Amino acid sequence: MAAAAGRCVCRLPLVTRAVRRPPVTSRGVIRPLGAAAAVTDRHRPPVGLSPLSGGGPGRRYSVQAAGQPAPLHQVVKAVNNRTSGCVDLVWNFGSVTPFPYVWLRDSCLCPDCFHPTTLSRSLRIDQLQVDIEPQSVQNDGAAQQLVVTWPDGHVSRYPHQWLRERSFAKRDVNARRKQLDGPKTVLWDRATMDRHLLRVDYDRLVGGDLATLHDALHHLIVYGLVLVRKAPTDFGAVEEIGETLGHVRPTHYGKTFRVASKVDANNLAYTANELAPHMDLTYYEYMPGVQMLHCISQHIGDGGESIFSDSFHVAEVIRARRPDLFHLLATVPFEFADIGEEAESRSRCRFHKIHERTMFCMDEDGNITQVATNNPVRSYRLNVPLELVKPMYEGLRMFNDLCRHPDNQLTFKMDNGDVAVFNNRRVTHGRLGFTVTEDSQRTLEGGYVDWDDIMCRYRIVTDLLRERP
Ligand SMILES: [Fe+2]
Ligand SMILES: [Zn+2]
Incomplete structure (x- = not known):
């Protein structure tokens, strides 16, 4: 499916406005063509976003989904329940929701307790009395607020709707947690991705077309792979895309890196060898979230095709067929290392990175949140008991073979000006080998963006589209 610009917008959950902490003013702006597409002043939460946004590896981030506008909730009675240590709110729909005293005091929204321009709590924890009890509790129906007076005379006011959403x-609580996961991930094999690979034009993406940017971000979250087309065949396009999707993340290979075969390569990517399915920079504790690979000059002749596969799908196949190997790969770590010198980076540096990690990471519900594999930089130190050595290799082999299976592997030769943008914690990438000749050079530029910044941009763009007349 090549989603038309703007089509996805109507499918997306709306960002609820009612959950924001009062008072909030909109600070989302769109930069003109060629610049970062949407940023917030001083990184403040954009209008309509609650402070619920989470972090962590994989995709544990999202917007607040409201769906259809919620019917107005009003409190008909506030009961000071000293037995439970809560204020019980009785709603016009008949339900009763308790709010603990200490939480209410901690959540006071007055200018002394909540900083109105940084939108953050200024009340310090040492100012909080954990066993505090209200002096009085009052429901202000006209203002639709709960009013609590504390023993020291401090008065806190909470809008009904604000409380409802907390x-x-x-x-x-479960519904809010679900919303944090964002648009639902769709696992894919080759046939699925053949139908769903989103292609967007470079000029529309970096030129401030919100619907295109939204489509790209949404597909990146859901499928983990988007193809940007018709980028200029010059170095620099990767940085433009990175600053449109989020912020480019530098590594010891520089702010961006160039992939071309060269003598005395310090990375296998800089040879003409086949590159097996892998993720980049598995030796970083905080592996880059998203990778961009821009084909500036494609190899003419056989070879050089790019290959992609959905490692979440592959992991689920392993879980179903060989739960023993799945468990092993989810619990026993491999070590990864990258040691050398990057002479071409502006920072010209020696590097010595080592990190140990499991191939599969899961959340508390057992959902795959991150996969990490990279054969060339997998360390020769395997820090496991002897009896696990052979099963570890069995697992590696099974994972690799499933990624390379024709039913799972998407294979295509990028044209000059194509930029593959993919989830580096989910989608494996690689390439078929090729032969370098004098009149055939294969040159790519790559770069990274982290999920924090991608999700940040996604929330802002979603909100801006929703606010459009
Ligand atoms: Fe790579
Ligand atoms: Zn206060």
Whole structure:
């Protein structure tokens, strides 16, 4: 499916405006063509976003999904329940939601307790009395606020709707957690990705077309792979795309890196060898979230095709067929290392990176959140008990073979000006080998963006599109 610009917008969950902490003013701006597409002043949360946004590896980030505008919730009665240590709010829909005293005091929204321009809590934890009890509790129906007066005379006011969206009811908590996961991930094999690979034009993406940017970000979250087309065949396009999707993340290979075969290569990518399915920079504790690879000059002749596969899909196949190997790969780490010198980087540096990690990472529900594999930089030190050595290799082999299976592997030769943008913690990439000749040089430029910045941009763009008349 090549989603038309703008089509996805209507499918996306809306960002709820009612959850924001009052007072909030919109600070989202769009930079003109060629610049970062959407940024917030001083990184403040954009209008409509709650402070619930989470972090961590994989895709544990999202917007607040509201769907259809929620019916107005109003409190008909506030009961000071000293037995439970809560203020019980009785809503016009009949439900009762308790709010603990200490949480209410901690969540006071007055200018002394909540800083109105940084949108953050200024009340210090040492100012908080954990066993505090209200002096009085009042429901102000006209202002639709709960009013709590504390023993020292401090008065806190909470809008009903604000409280509703912070309910401690298990159902509400679960719903909020679900929203944090964002658009649902769709696992794919080759046939699925043949139908769903999104192609967007470079000029529209970096030129400030919000619908195109939104489509690209949404597909990156859901499928983990987007193809940008018709980029200029010059170095620099990767940085433009990176600053449009988020912020380019430098590594010891520089702000961006160039992939071309060269003598005395310090990385296998800089040879003409076949590159097996892998993720980049597995030796970083914080592996880059998204990678961009821009084909500036494609190899003429046989070879040089790019290969991609969905490692989340592959991991699920392993879990179904060989739960023993899945468990092993999810619990026993491999070590990765990258040691050398990068002479061409502006920072010209020696590097000595080592990190140990499991191939599969899961959340508390067992969902795959991150996969890491990279054969060339997998360390020769395997820090496992002897009896696990052979099964570890079995697991590696099974993972590799499934990634390379024709049913799973997407293979295509990038044209000059194509930029593959993919989830570096999910989608394996590689290339078929090729032969370098005098009149045939294969040159790519690559770069990285982290998920924090991608999701940040996604929330802002979603919100800006929703605010359009
Ligand atoms: Fe790579
Ligand atoms: Zn206060």
